[in-house]
Amino acid sequence: MSVLMFHEIDGTLIPSEGGRLLSSPSYAREAAEWTEKHKIAGDLAVIVGLGAGHHVRTWLAAHPGSRVIVVESRPALVNLFRTANTDLRDRVELVIVESVEGLLKHEIMETAAATLAPVLLFAPCAGEQEKLFNEFFATLSGRNPAGLNFYLRSFGFEGDAVLENVGEGRLLTIKDLGLVIDTAHEGHPQASAVRVLRELLL
């Protein structure tokens, strides 16, 4: 585990990890731009990456009435956010997991599968956790083999999907899901829905 350091910039603490700041010094603009790109229609989102938390606060301000679940691997950042943002206590759920295995065992996965809430990645705060955060993002959205299998089980598909030639970091698409359906779950009630959606990509 690498060491986190904190820097005071314009009266605000910005953490860094391995020499990389976890927020831009222009954190307000960064948070606003990120929020603008990640507007959603529903009332719940899962955000991967907490960092200094400016993006969470900005996002919530732009989505009144919405809640977020934030997934983070570094407890120190979570503690700092809790202390500094007590007013958001009812709107933010903070989840600390340190590995994909831990994530798969955490109840957040059940919540993600039940709500199918959008999963938003705040990449600037990843620091040295970039690979892990990308895996969190793919797992939570069902777009890597581990996440896909979790969702398949949640939706009543029996058995694990065997996906070949899934390169590291490649996000699975509806085409991959279609392949899984055609090879192993042909008769499942939701198989037709997958086939319908696959046609939208062709």
Added chain:
Amino acid sequence: MKILVISLLRLGDFFLQAPLMRDLHRRYPDAEIDVLVNPGTLAARELFPEISRWHVFERDRLQKDVGTAEVPLFAPVRDVAALIETLSARRYSLLLNFTHNRLSAHLAGAVTAGVKQGLIAEGPRFRPFENRWLRQFNEKFGGRDGGLFHYTEWLAGAFGLEAPLPSSSARGNRVLIQPLTSDAKKNWSVENWKAWLSEFRARHPELRFSVLGAPFEEEFLRRHFEAEDLEISSLTKVRDLLSESRFLVTGDTSIKHLAALENVPVLEIALGSSDPWKVGPYQAGAAVLSSRVSCAPCPSVGPCRRMSHECGEEISVARVLEAAEGFMASTAIPSGASRVLKSRSVGWMLRSDSDATEFVARSAEKLLWRLFLEDEKDAAPSRARLWMDEVSESAPDWNAIAATMALEQDMLERIHREARQSLQEAANLCLAGNFDPQLLNSLRRQWGNLRASQPRLRWQLQELSEIANLPFAHPLAFFGHGRRVLDDLATRLFLRNRILNVIKEHGGVHERLSRKLPERGPEAT
């Protein structure tokens, strides 16, 4: 009883399907008829109060969700599954998939319903086509040679419904024009439209003119037309305007099809990928101005690929003015245009003012296919006589037609005989365990070239040419498919022969009669 119609194309296609909806209502007056449509078709909701429920397939949103990494992979799956569940809960007795694409087939396959018609998926595969109409629609409509039947006719045949061709009549003194279509390559230039409007208005001060457009076209139209001429309206308002209109001049638009439905005369300027033989106005008496450039109609996907918009440039303002004058004067076929005719023997027909021979040849082909698709061997002679009566006003040279048909018949019979023999030999070798891939490849090459080498017989040879290029899991599957195609060709050869015999028997009579008639008609004799 509840009926679901799946109509997941565009608004214009929905209007083209409307005659079939009307027939459904006629056949099942007490049934609740629901439709499943794309959001864009909801604009027509007020025009069809007879439809019980409008279910919406949120195509654009789903497409966006499917392509957005932040949306969990299963979120759109849940949404489509919920739609399927909602539809299944309606317990439809009858489901008709008018859309005929893979997406709609999967939806149709998933919804629980008593009887399903059209293209239907069963798991990852598709149910065999239930009739010849549907199979031929599938094979012919998408290709460049598909213009044998109008889209509405194909659907009517495939679903066993009636789609009477609406007639047309002027309703008032307003002339509507719609300059913009959904596709730039189908647009006649706005300068042409302005020039046409200015000249036609000057010639006909008694008429009122309205330029139609959608809200998103308003800014553009305002730059080119007088504000008082513009009608940026809902479909309901457009229908009201149509009800007081003399005629509509338009490109290939949904309003064209709405006007046809509302019996308002349509003059279409068919450009770009617009193929009037497939989706021209479904209205007896409508007129179509088509370009004669070699690239027309072009593929529907993508922009115009020529150095300039040749098809649009070829249709001059003067030509549209002349056609509109002829249209106003109820000339049989306005100069430079084609007229939609209602034929009792062959249905929807387009007849140009310049080529009677092509009209007779095309209608003969259509007669043959209609008899084949309807499996009407016994009715062939009487239908052929009816057809001859209908086209006789074009004064065709029946002897020449019979001679050409006889030559073509000989050629088709030879092709059929040789193809069947080669197929049988290859199949026998395969069954004896001596399969020769070279032989099969040679067969494929031969058949693959047939359609291009015999353009006048393209409709007859299309399937044979196409299976030559299809992948088959096993040679025996190719042989089986080939046999079916050759059986169909044999049936059409039989029907063709019957038509030819009728022409030979009665052509002379027609000609003798027409020679006997004095100029002023039979009553003068």
